[in-house]
Amino acid sequence: MAEKITVSLIKADVGGWPGHATVHPDLIKSAEETLKRAKDEGKIIDFHVTGVGDDLQLIMTHRKGVDSEEIHALAWDAFKKATDVAKKLKLYGAGQDLLADAFSGNVRGMGPGVAEMEFTERKAEPIVAFMMDKTEPGAFNLPIFKIFADPFNTAGLVIDPSMHAGFRFEIWDIKEHKRVFMGAPEELYSILTLVGAKSRYVIKRIYPKEGGKLPADEPVAVISTEKLYQIAGEYVGKDDPVALVRAQSGLPALGEVLEGFSFPHLVSGWMRGSHNGPLMPVSVKDAHCTRFDGPPRVVALGFQIANGRLVGPVDLFDDPAFDPMRQQAAEIATYMRRHGPFEPHRLPLEEMEYTTLPKVLKGLKDRFEEL
Numbered sequence: 001m002a003e004k005i006t007v008s009l010i011k012a013d014v015g016g017w018p019g020h021a022t023v024h025p026d027l028i029k030s031a032e033e034t035l036k037r038a039k040d041e042g043k044i045i046d047f048h049v050t051g052v053g054d055d056l057q058l059i060m061t062h063r064k065g066v067d068s069e070e071i072h073a074l075a076w077d078a079f080k081k082a083t084d085v086a087k088k089l090k091l092y093g094a095g096q097d098l099l100a101d102a103f104s105g106n107v108r109g110m111g112p113g114v115a116e117m118e119f120t121e122r123k124a125e126p127i128v129a130f131m132m133d134k135t136e137p138g139a140f141n142l143p144i145f146k147i148f149a150d151p152f153n154t155a156g157l158v159i160d161p162s163m164h165a166g167f168r169f170e171i172w173d174i175k176e177h178k179r180v181f182m183g184a185p186e187e188l189y190s191i192l193t194l195v196g197a198k199s200r201y202v203i204k205r206i207y208p209k210e211g212g213k214l215p216a217d218e219p220v221a222v223i224s225t226e227k228l229y230q231i232a233g234e235y236v237g238k239d240d241p242v243a244l245v246r247a248q249s250g251l252p253a254l255g256e257v258l259e260g261f262s263f264p265h266l267v268s269g270w271m272r273g274s275h276n277g278p279l280m281p282v283s284v285k286d287a288h289c290t291r292f293d294g295p296p297r298v299v300a301l302g303f304q305i306a307n308g309r310l311v312g313p314v315d316l317f318d319d320p321a322f323d324p325m326r327q328q329a330a331e332i333a334t335y336m337r338r339h340g341p342f343e344p345h346r347l348p349l350e351e352m353e354y355t356t357l358p359k360v361l362k363g364l365k366d367r368f369e370e371l
């Protein structure tokens, strides 16, 4: 029996450099030191630390399962220590995503974003860690839908007998805190009815169908769904999402997974969490949010997992084949910017993270007339 491995991708913005643009290398170094100690003590098998936009990203492998108190405490500790470094450097918004004063068993609901899954490691296990900045969890809906349900994206759905039955989608209603499981392709149109409304319904996990090559109860993709402003009840920062996607041998091929990001679709969360803009696929070295604090970006790091060891990363969007998409995203960014404070560049009122509208309306109270 092959062993079960857990991959945990946990991220937080604990300070930007400068403003909300990037992660300072000293924060990455601090987190690496914390995780190196944990690896030496045998708590985790392996790790990789990186920064995407202003978010510090911890990718860890271990045998403790999802929601492990020990692993979450370790991530919290790494973020706390990095915050101390951020405070010394007076980085921008030091510790901003750490919403609680002390760790209490699980980082979910405490500020950091989490994507983790436990699965039986296959003979060869390719996995991609996707990390986005300046956007929200629903930004993954379109690419994940394309990867696991759209035959125009994923040729394997049509021509690979082991994928032909499709996949099972776990969809969350993040406002009502409910979830539903739905099957593709048989419920394709109903799935789209939900996930097309990406500010409310988000794809949380994807599972293989029963009777296929892979265990139907082990996820093949998982997306973080934390909404920071809902946690704190007010605007405290972005809920920039992350995801883990396994590939190949009965799953979408690596190239089919990446192809899901070949269209720079419009996502919300740019500038002040209050604007729509195109999602630009970039390499780690280009994951610097500079233009109008963006545009929103996505990075993909690929690994093979060998008995929990992370063999990698390979910076998958560091490829001239994605230059046309970056160019297109830059053009769309310019087009959207021309709208200035007008929708649909600016988000509809109910989705904005903050607004001066109540104050403006108060000032106009006596000047509004009945029609």
Ligand code: F6R
Pocket: 019, 020, 054, 134, 237, 238, 269, 270, 271, 272, 273, 292, 293
């Ligand atoms: C943060 C972000 C930024 C900020 C903006 C204003 O990740 O997306 O666009 O919202 O820079 O930041 P404050 O209010 O901190 O000056």
Ligand code: MG
Pocket: 013, 015, 016, 019, 020, 054, 093, 096, 237
């Ligand atoms: Mg920030």
Ligand code: MG
Pocket: 013, 053, 054, 055, 133, 134, 238, 240
């Ligand atoms: Mg961020």
